[in-house]
Amino acid sequence: xxxxxxxxxxxxxxxxxxxxxxxxxxxxxxxxxxxxxxxxxxxxxxxxxxxxxxxxxxxxxxxxxxxxxxxxxxxxxxxxxxxxxxxxxxxxxxxxxxxxxxxxx
Amino acid sequence: xxxxxxxxxxxxxxxxxxxxxxxxxxxxxxxxxxxxxxxxxxxxxxxxxxxxxxxxxxxxxxxxxxxxxxxxxxxxxxxxxxxxxxxxxxxxxxxxxxxxxxxxx
DNA sequence: CACACATATCGGAAAATCGCGATATAGCGG
DNA sequence: CCGCTATATCGCGATTTTCCGATATGTGTG
Numbered sequence: 465x466x467x468x469x470x471x472x473x474x475x476x477x478x479x480x481x482x483x484x485x486x487x488x489x490x491x492x493x494x495x496x497x498x499x500x501x502x503x504x505x506x507x508x509x510x511x512x513x514x515x516x517x518x519x520x521x522x523x524x525x526x527x528x529x530x531x532x533x534x535x536x537x538x539x540x541x542x543x544x545x546x547x548x549x550x551x552x553x554x555x556x557x558x559x560x561x562x563x564x565x566x567x568x569x
Numbered sequence: 570x571x572x573x574x575x576x577x578x579x580x581x582x583x584x585x586x587x588x589x590x591x592x593x594x595x596x597x598x599x600x601x602x603x604x605x606x607x608x609x610x611x612x613x614x615x616x617x618x619x620x621x622x623x624x625x626x627x628x629x630x631x632x633x634x635x636x637x638x639x640x641x642x643x644x645x646x647x648x649x650x651x652x653x654x655x656x657x658x659x660x661x662x663x664x665x666x667x668x669x670x671x672x673x674x
Numbered sequence: 675c676a677c678a679c680a681t682a683t684c685g686g687a688a689a690a691t692c693g694c695g696a697t698a699t700a701g702c703g704g
Numbered sequence: 705c706c707g708c709t710a711t712a713t714c715g716c717g718a719t720t721t722t723c724c725g726a727t728a729t730g731t732g733t734g
Contacts, residue, residue: 481674484580
């Protein structure tokens with residue numbers, strides 16, 4: 465969750481990004497307020513799965529798995545509040561990925 | 570081969586990078602002179618497929634397909650000279666990829 | 675506790691990918 | 705033209721990925 469230089473984690477990250485829908489979700493999360501309103505402020509805790517699922521137009525299970533993939537790649541973090549799991553971009557990790565591509569790839 | 574903004578093209582690039590051997594090849598190409606000597610200067614035209622194949626320890630057809638994947642992702646360019654196809658990193662595109670991840674992903 | 679809702683996980687069929695050997699194409703030299 | 709070499713493409717079995725519906729788990733409410 466912090467460094468990410470080793471090849472196995474890196475492959476995991478690229479694999480998570482090798483799906484157009486997952487890439488789109490990541491881009492959508494740049495503007496959490498573009499999603500429908502929710503109890504918790506999306507800017508702070510992230511966007512709840514239901515809203516991501518609706519926008520991506522995939523099944524509930526697929527949405528859940530997509531977000532799990534992005535999370536295990538370290539690209540998003542999750543925050544469970546009550547019944548809702550909220551997902552938010554991990555800007556630090558995304559920045560590190562850009563650095564890594566520039567310097568080591 | 571030029572801009573690469575949309576999620577489908579971007580996913581293609583990440584797919585090419587989701588294979589450890591292909592990533593290694595890209596890294597090897599940072600130092601073309603680390604390959605055996607060849608008629609054409611590797612620094613200028615790139616490294617010929619045969620040398621890449623030998624170092625990656627994959628079959629000839631696999632090596633050819635790996636490089637085709639990297640090329641259609643825009644990460645390398647190819648230069649055919651006589652019977653040899655040489656592959657060289659596309660530093661501009663790799664730089665753009667890093668920028669793109671930082672700004673648009 | 676019973677129920678509704680949100681999410682996670684399971685199991686599997688279909689689709690995509692992997693990496694190879696076989697074969698085709700292309701360029702050189704005799 | 706013929707043989708030799710380098711590379712590209714084809715075809716295929718094996719493996720992996722994809723995405724779903726079904727189901728399980730977790731959480732709030734009455």
